[in-house]
Amino acid sequence: MNDWYKLVIADFNRIEIQTIMQHYDDINDVIDEDINYLSNYYSISKDKFIKLQNITIEEFLNVKMKYINEKIKIICIKDEEYPFILKQIENPPVFLYTKGDINILHNHKIMAIVGTRKMTQYGKDGVIKFAEGLSNENITIVSGLALGIDKVALETAVKNNGKVIAVVGSGLDIVYPPSNRKLWDEIIEKGVIVSEYPLGVQPFNWNFPERNRIIAGLAKGVIVGESAKEGGSLITAKLALDFSREVFAIPGNLSFPSFEGCNNIIKRGEAKLVTEVYDILEEFNWENNNIGIELDISKLSKNELNIYNILYDEKSMDAIINETGYNTSEAISIIMELELKGYVKSINGAKYIRC
Structure with missing residues (x-):
């Protein structure tokens, strides 16, 4: 647990914590600062x-110890273990509460599948098709663990031995809905469950729109499996667009109200129509790129991990140098080592991306 967590213990809210973190590198500098100055400058009690x-x-x-006993790992946004791709979104969570294999959060190929709780058989079949196919291509599935489309997507991936991330809107000591207990336990065993809420926080309605930004932020793209004209999955799709992620939608029968949302975002050009897994693979150039297993990034050095983390998208050498602060010779040396180890590859002769 990072010492910055003391701000949570002291009842600072997320916005207050983010503001303070922008101005201080060490929590001890905040603790040693004059209280009157801090209170007046930041307008905090x-x-x-x-x-x-x-x-x-x-x-x-x-x-x-309370979190250790619950086998929950807390990742601070200042920690190296924090997913780099999530840091790039607007208003990222300051702390992630995780249970399971946190290495999955750094997988290069992550797709979100979201949709209505009141799914049709057609919608269920379509989501099973995509979740199964993506899992077979070693693509991690992230979703919200709600009933309906979310549950089916995660359940299907787990059954196919795929990697999964479940993002929930409560503390990790509260299984919601309770009927998901079996799947919850399976995901902890085979994947990872993530929340931005501490122990004891109930699944309040307003938590779920906030949860949706994490789902969109962790993924390369979002698939809307089935959605009515309005719904939480469309919020996730809009957030994905705001975060410069790709959005896809499975089209539905025009007489099905539960597909009106999918059909509308396709019609408006906000989502790309998909009917098979290959459509996703082609979009990200993932076709014929089945590596078999995800690489173990725990074996990387700190410098190697710094560069590996930013290569979720292809980047030129200049971009790598600008983002990491390494000089040219340092960056070249680290990238060469990553290439030799099979973690990074060169594309188009002058750009690099994770394998």
Whole structure:
């Protein structure tokens, strides 16, 4: 648990934490700062800064042990383990609460599948087709663990031994809906469950639109499997567009109200019509690129990981140097090592991307 988590213990909200983090590199510098200055400058209650300064080592360790006992790992946005692609979205979560294999969060090929809770058999069949096909191509599936389309997508991927990420709108001690307990446990065993909410937070309605931005932020693209004219999956699709992700939709019968949303975003040009898995593979140039297993990034050095993390999209050497701060010789040396190890490949002679 990163020391920055003391801000959560002291009851700072996400916006306040983000603001403070932008101005300080070390939480101890905040703790040592004058309380009146901090309160006036950031327009944050003085009581919160007093509480922050009064947090004891014992109190901090007690909170830390509570999460360790629940087998929950907390990833701070300042940690190297934080998914680089998620950092790029507007208003990323400051802390991620995770249970399962966190390495999956760094997979290069991640697709979101979202849709209505009140699915038709046609919608279910279509999502099974895509979830199964994408899993067979070693593409990680991320979804929201709601009933309906979300559950079917994750369930199908798990059954096909695929990698999965479930993003939930509650603390990780609250299984919601309760009927998903079996799938919840399977995902912890074979994938990872993610939340931005601490233990004890109930699945309030307003949590789910916020959860949707994480689903869109982790993925290269979003597939809307079935959606009515309005719904949470369309919020996820809109967020994906805002984050410069690709959006796809499975078309439905014109007489099905539950497909009106899918058909509309296709008609408006906001989503690309897809009818088979190859449509997705072709869009991202993933066809005939079945590696078999995801690479183990835990074997990479800190410098190698810094460059590997930014290569979720193809980048030129100049872009790599600008984003990482390495000089030319350092960047070339690290990339050559990554290529030799099979983590990165050169494309078009002058750009690089993860394998």
